[in-house]
Ligand SMILES: [Zn+2]
């Protein structure tokens with residue numbers, strides 16, 4: 001996996017990164033704010049931090065998009081979300097919606113080492129993408 005894959009993000013940074021991963025194109029911050037229901041000033045500081053980590057490009061007053069490295073990290077962290085979500089549903093019997101919300105919050109903060117341990121428990125691969133583990137589309 002890429003060197004960026006292990007990056008630690010807080011839950012709102014991960015939320016933005018995952019959103020951009022599924023959105024698949026550039027988006028204006030104003031639209032991003034509406035899609036994610038995040039306050040303007042909060043979003044600006046999240047975007048500044050993501051830009052510092054080289055996962056997005058963001059021209060002042062212009063659209064935001066993932067860098068190549070950002071796309072790799074976003075795909076990897078999205079998969080962490082999927083694996084955590086499956087684990088919460090399978091082992092703790094947490095409902096789909098709550099498991100999704102919790103997994104989205106946790107995905108940026110779980111190390112690959114911890115994800116590997118969950119994968120061993122679930123008998124799935126950390127390196128395969130698991131879209132079927134999540135049926136929610138809410139950020
Ligand atoms: Zn989910």
Ligand SMILES: [Zn+2]
Nearest residue numbers: 076111112115
């Ligand atoms: Zn990982």
